[in-house]
Amino acid sequence: MQRTLSHQLPTQVGAAVRIAGWVHRRRMLKSVAFLIVRDAAGLAQVVVTDPAARAELEKLSEETVVEVTATVTANETAPAGVELTDPTVRPLGPPAVPPPFDLYRPALTASLPTQLDHAPTALRHPTRSAALRISAAAVAGFRAALDGRDFVEIHTPKVVSSSTESGANVFALDWFGRPAYLAQSPQFYKQLMVGVFERVYEVGPVFRAEPHDTVRHLAQYTSLDVELGFIADHRDVMVVLRDTLAGMLGTVGERAGGALATLGVEVPAVPAQIPAVHFTEALTIAGAPADEPDLAPAHERALGEWARREHGSDFLFVTGYPMKKRPFYTHPDPAQPAYSNGFDLLFRGLELVTGGQRLHRHDDYLAALAARGEPVEPYAGYLDAFRHGMPPHGGFAIGLERFVARLVGAANIREVTAFPRDLHRLTP
Amino acid sequence: MQRTLSHQLPTQVGAAVRIAGWVHRRRMLKSVAFLIVRDAAGLAQVVVTDPAARAELEKLSEETVVEVTATVTANETAPAGVELTDPTVRPLGPPAVPPPFDLYRPALTASLPTQLDHAPTALRHPTRSAALRISAAAVAGFRAALDGRDFVEIHTPKVVSSSTESGANVFALDWFGRPAYLAQSPQFYKQLMVGVFERVYEVGPVFRAEPHDTVRHLAQYTSLDVELGFIADHRDVMVVLRDTLAGMLGTVGERAGGALATLGVEVPAVPAQIPAVHFTEALTIAGAPADEPDLAPAHERALGEWARREHGSDFLFVTGYPMKKRPFYTHPDPAQPAYSNGFDLLFRGLELVTGGQRLHRHDDYLAALAARGEPVEPYAGYLDAFRHGMPPHGGFAIGLERFVARLVGAANIREVTAFPRDLHRLTP
Numbered sequence: 001m002q003r004t005l006s007h008q009l010p011t012q013v014g015a016a017v018r019i020a021g022w023v024h025r026r027r028m029l030k031s032v033a034f035l036i037v038r039d040a041a042g043l044a045q046v047v048v049t050d051p052a053a054r055a056e057l058e059k060l061s062e063e064t065v066v067e068v069t070a071t072v073t074a075n076e077t078a079p080a081g082v083e084l085t086d087p088t089v090r091p092l093g094p095p096a097v098p099p100p101f102d103l104y105r106p107a108l109t110a111s112l113p114t115q116l117d118h119a120p121t122a123l124r125h126p127t128r129s130a131a132l133r134i135s136a137a138a139v140a141g142f143r144a145a146l147d148g149r150d151f152v153e154i155h156t157p158k159v160v161s162s163s164t165e166s167g168a169n170v171f172a173l174d175w176f177g178r179p180a181y182l183a184q185s186p187q188f189y190k191q192l193m194v195g196v197f198e199r200v201y202e203v204g205p206v207f208r209a210e211p212h213d214t215v216r217h218l219a220q221y222t223s224l225d226v227e228l229g230f231i232a233d234h235r236d237v238m239v240v241l242r243d244t245l246a247g248m249l250g251t252v253g254e255r256a257g258g259a260l261a262t263l264g265v266e267v268p269a270v271p272a273q274i275p276a277v278h279f280t281e282a283l284t285i286a287g288a289p290a291d292e293p294d295l296a297p298a299h300e301r302a303l304g305e306w307a308r309r310e311h312g313s314d315f316l317f318v319t320g321y322p323m324k325k326r327p328f329y330t331h332p333d334p335a336q337p338a339y340s341n342g343f344d345l346l347f348r349g350l351e352l353v354t355g356g357q358r359l360h361r362h363d364d365y366l367a368a369l370a371a372r373g374e375p376v377e378p379y380a381g382y383l384d385a386f387r388h389g390m391p392p393h394g395g396f397a398i399g400l401e402r403f404v405a406r407l408v409g410a411a412n413i414r415e416v417t418a419f420p421r422d423l424h425r426l427t428p
Numbered sequence: 429m430q431r432t433l434s435h436q437l438p439t440q441v442g443a444a445v446r447i448a449g450w451v452h453r454r455r456m457l458k459s460v461a462f463l464i465v466r467d468a469a470g471l472a473q474v475v476v477t478d479p480a481a482r483a484e485l486e487k488l489s490e491e492t493v494v495e496v497t498a499t500v501t502a503n504e505t506a507p508a509g510v511e512l513t514d515p516t517v518r519p520l521g522p523p524a525v526p527p528p529f530d531l532y533r534p535a536l537t538a539s540l541p542t543q544l545d546h547a548p549t550a551l552r553h554p555t556r557s558a559a560l561r562i563s564a565a566a567v568a569g570f571r572a573a574l575d576g577r578d579f580v581e582i583h584t585p586k587v588v589s590s591s592t593e594s595g596a597n598v599f600a601l602d603w604f605g606r607p608a609y610l611a612q613s614p615q616f617y618k619q620l621m622v623g624v625f626e627r628v629y630e631v632g633p634v635f636r637a638e639p640h641d642t643v644r645h646l647a648q649y650t651s652l653d654v655e656l657g658f659i660a661d662h663r664d665v666m667v668v669l670r671d672t673l674a675g676m677l678g679t680v681g682e683r684a685g686g687a688l689a690t691l692g693v694e695v696p697a698v699p700a701q702i703p704a705v706h707f708t709e710a711l712t713i714a715g716a717p718a719d720e721p722d723l724a725p726a727h728e729r730a731l732g733e734w735a736r737r738e739h740g741s742d743f744l745f746v747t748g749y750p751m752k753k754r755p756f757y758t759h760p761d762p763a764q765p766a767y768s769n770g771f772d773l774l775f776r777g778l779e780l781v782t783g784g785q786r787l788h789r790h791d792d793y794l795a796a797l798a799a800r801g802e803p804v805e806p807y808a809g810y811l812d813a814f815r816h817g818m819p820p821h822g823g824f825a826i827g828l829e830r831f832v833a834r835l836v837g838a839a840n841i842r843e844v845t846a847f848p849r850d851l852h853r854l855t856p
Contacts, residue, residue: 003658020658022817025545033717040578040626060769063817092658093789096817120620120813129624142566150468153564155650155828157847158586158633159599159610161854162565171587173601173610175647176637176851182587182601189847192856196557198468205586205632209604219603222583229521230448361521382854389450389491389524400583419585419617423604426589428620428809 007088009082018090019044019084020067020312022124023060025104035059035089037068037103038124044071045083056089062104063096063121071361109377112412113198119419119428130259133415134252138257139203141251142224142398145244151226152197156189158182162378165240169209171219182207187329190227190380191358193285194393195385199228203400213423215412218401220421226355227395231383232355234331234341237394238317241345241353245315252407265408268314268347275307276317279339291368292326295344306351315352319343328368331357331394341394347406355396362386429497435469435789439511440500447472447512448520449554451488451794460487463517464532465496466552469808470686473511473662474498484517490532491524491549538842547847547856558687559844561734562680563832565687569679570652570826571745573672579654580625584617586610586633597637599647607701610635613825613835615757616810618655619786621759622821623813631828641851643840646732648849654783655823662759662769662785665822666704666745670772673743674698677683678837690815695741696775703735704745707767722753731734732777743780747771761784769822790814 006018033054035046042217045413046068046125048054060066070087099121101110108115108125114231117179120421122128143153159175160183171182186202193200206223226244231237248424252260253267259279260267277285283292285306286299295303295318320339331341342356369376404416414420432445449467459484463474474496476482476798488494498515536543536553549554571581587856588611591598597612614630621628656668657811681687683693688695705713711720713734714727723731723746735744748767751760759769759793770784787793793811797804804811832844842848845854 017645018820020847065817065819092819093817094791096608097815099816118812120623121816123621123624132582132624133580135583138576139581140571143571147568152561153567154560154846155563155633157648157849159635159648159849171601171603173599175599175854176639178854180854193551193846195548196551196560203631205583207587211604220587363522382544384856388523388527388549389493391520393450418582418621421585421587425519426587426603426606426608428812 005041006037006039006044006334007080009072010120011080011082012079015324016069017072017084018067018069020231022170023062023064023066023096023223025062026060028058035066035068035087037066038103044068045078045206046087046089047073047083047085048087048089050385051167053087053089056303059093059095060089060091060200062098062102063124064094065092065096066161067092072157079192079292083157087153091411110357112414116414116420116425117428123233123418124264128263128415130256131404131408131410133259134256134263134265134399134408135416137252137255138248138402139222139224139406140255141248142203142244144251145202145203145241145247146199146226148247149199149200149240149243151228151345152193154186154190154193154200154202156183156186156193156202158177158207160257161381169211171207171209185223186225187327187397188379190225190395191329191390191393192382192385194227194229194389195390197393198230209301213303216402216418218413218417218422221417224398224400225395226397227256227393229391229393232356232393233392234319234343234355234394236252237320237396238358239356241396242274243259243268244268245353248403249407260402262379263408267407270315271311272314274315274317274345275311275313276319276343279318279320293322300346300351301349304346308348314348316346319345326356328372328374329358330390331359345396350406352396352403352406353396355394357394358394360386360390360392367386401412433469434465434467434472434518435508435510437472438508439499441502441510443500444497445512446495449493451490451492451494451524451651453490454485454488456486461673463488463494463515465494466531469483471507472496473506473512474515474517475501475511476515476517481517481761487523488517488519489523490526490530491552492522493524493583494518494521494570495520504757505648508563517758526822540842544842544853545678545794546619546850551846554690556692556843558684559836559838560685560834562684562691562693563828563844565680565683565834566676566832567650567652568683569674569676569826571629571631573675574627574629574654576667576675577668577671578629579627579656580621582614582625583629583630583632584611584614584622584630586635586636589809595778597606597639599635599637605681614653615755615825616807618653618823619757619821620813622655622657622756623818626819627655629654639851642829644833646841646845646848646850649830649845652826652828652829652831653823654825655821657819657821659785659820661820662783662822665783665785665824666702666747666771669699669783669824670702673773673781676831677835685709686776691836695835697741698743699741702743702773703739703741704747705731707748707750710746721750725763725778726780728774729777731784735774736776742776744774745771746774750782756800756802757786757793759787759820773824780831780834781824781826783822785820785822788814788820790816812834822831 498512
């Protein structure tokens with residue numbers, strides 16, 4: 001008999017079915033016992049009245065994998081209006097050792113470190129798996145939005161011969177006797193691939209040897225990287241980012257409705273045009289001194305409130321960050337070269353995405369490195385391509401785990417990461 | 429004026445347009461000069477007759493990025509039946525330094541090492557970019573096939589505390605003072621996630637410190653990993669693999685038709701039911717001694733010919749490989765425990781995919797490791813989850829670059845990899 005998933009049961013009333021899943025909970029009442037079976041689609045209630053079957057049920061600990069053949073019976077008081085009666089329950093493996101926390105309670109009561117230590121079982125809890133379902137939907141929406149706009153997906157090296165960003169916080173490894181590093185971002189590779197496909201994206205791991213233990217940082221995270229050529233300036237990138245975000249959230253709404261409901265989250269609306277303020281204006285709105293070189297968290301919060309109040313928007317672009325606060329490959333604003341064609345996207349007062357226009361002329365790279373007193377040599381291999389004709393281009397990167405954490409309001413990014421890696425954690 | 433891509437020109441005859449791209453080639457004839465502009469969509473021919481414009485064109489080396497405003501004019505002899513006349517050509521950057529090989533010739537004449545040394549420009553050649561477009565389409569088809577079958581995409585750690593496969597060929601690194609390794613596969617993680625979502629897949633990099641320099645091996649490649657629970661045995665996995673393959677090749681046909689044409693490749697048909705032979709039968713067909721423990725390349729070629737001849741199929745499953753040739757997590761065939769519930773999929777006589785049913789009982793893992801004289805300790809963190817209820821499950825992994833290389837008939841896997849990593853190569 002073909003297996004039926006729990007969410008299909010309401011359409012099968014009267015039929016004999018076979019379900020399979022985990023023993024989520026048993027409730028042994030006097031005259032009847034209830035077995036709640038959890039599968040990928042949800043929960044099913046099995047009613048056990050036969051004394052022999054009840055005795056067998058006593059032996060099946062929570063999380064034991066079972067198969068149940070039974071009749072689907074309508075019952076208004078049961079979950080989704082149906083339950084399974086007259087069951088035959090067969091274990092598909094030995095009785096499970098119960099996990100160190102109860103998976104059947106509405107919330108996981110174990111501390112986050114305990115959950116992470118036992119991630120393979122903790123992730124079975126609906127609140128934990130819901131975040132990962134939202135994550136999968138967000139990535140699917142990301143790709144669909146970009147595929148629809150002629151972007152090509154790429155895969156780039158995660159081990160490099162020199163660090164691509166600041167030089168700090170890199171993991172070093174031995175590559176057949178040569179020093180090498182885990183890539184902190186696919187920044188240069190995606191830029192180089194603009195020379196091939198004009199528009200590219202990559203979904204892949206990046207690595208930051210972040211020595212601080214914070215609720216916002218992981219040492220490995222999934223970066224959603226986008227780069228496009230033949231732009232006029234950063235505003236063309238912002239348009240693509242707006243559409244990509246709308247695609248991501250749209251797909252989350254379509255594909256992960258159950259997960260959103262589990263977490264009590266509503267998908268925010270992305271305005272057709274996200275409001276944008278220049279950095280200098282942002283300082284004024286936030287009540288910050290005009291000579292501040294960057295926005296502090298309190299400023300970002302004030303800007304988030306302002307965007308909500310003035311524009312009814314959860315999102316706000318801040319453009320024109322000072323050049324000295326942006327990476328060397330950032331393109332300056334031609335009209336005010338102390339400011340950049342770089343932007344941040346704030347979501348409810350928190351930085352969600354960073355992007356901007358990049359330099360595209362080889363000479364500009366040399367000048368930018370010289371101005372910062374940085375050597376050319378570590379970048380020479382990448383920069384060479386800029387001698388061979390690169391169009392004006394720009395892009396952005398979204399940290400997937402951070403995006404999901406902010407969307408669902410998780411206090412710690414580790415709550416939405418299957419197997420986080422950080423200063424202290426290298427297992428499971 | 430909005431930019432027009434080259435492939436849109438045939439519908440714009442008579443219109444004034446703006447195109448942009450790279451100077452692909454210039455042909456300076458006596459009375460006229462032709463400028464061929466390459467963009468992401470293809471080539472456009474620009475006719476230059478004005479002497480001043482011709483003088484400017486002389487200065488624009490190949491690969492310089494330009495913008496052209498002109499009139500679209502029908503001309504039967506021009507590519508796609510149109511050319512651009514009365515143009516204004518504006519460079520979007522400084523004149524390019526020509527690459528060390530001609531990108532405008534039908535084939536790249538440079539040696540593969542030279543191409544790889546100059547990958548950012550070599551990849552601009554249509555034959556090189558075509559393979560990457562096919563790769564992107566194959567991955568899109570992979571995901572679509574699995575999304576349609578209720579699989580959930582996951583992202584797992586690429587740095588682990590112990591090696592997950594044989595223990596050999598791992599890259600070691602320093603993780604905040606602790607020894608760590610680059611993951612050779614997401615094998616255990618995908619198995620653990622079957623406990624959460626039942627059906628999962630991952631597209632991500634894996635790392636093999638392969639000390640041999642061969643045309644088939646990379647030290648980093650993109651692994652397409654699939655795992656599913658509640659299977660009867662490996663045959664349920666083979667059904668999903670067949671459908672996934674069909675989805676991949678279907679999407680390649682739909683999305684990468686131009687790339688296939690560039691490479692002269694036809695997409696092979698995937699039979700509704702891929703023929704399957706047991707390992708013992710495969711030895712007989714290949715004319716190998718009955719006590720051979722594995723299939724040699726010559727045997728696989730013979731099997732490929734047999735499948736073509738007897739079944740009209742480019743694909744052939746070989747099932748039931750001897751247990752001693754499969755990893756310890758492989759599930760034995762309950763009826764003949766010396767043979768496994770593992771399979772290989774051959775494509776035209778070459779191994780394309782490996783998969784099978786895995787052990788799902790904790791005790792079986794302990795016994796399997798003991799039988800091989802391997803310690804439990806390095807695997808303890810993973811195996812613990814198998815105490816907490818895991819369903820019968822199995823899966824497979826497809827090496828993306830190898831898949832594309834075989835599909836397009838590339839002699840060397842590096843021809844279809846943007847920035848390969850191997851024993852000798854860590855740049856660009």
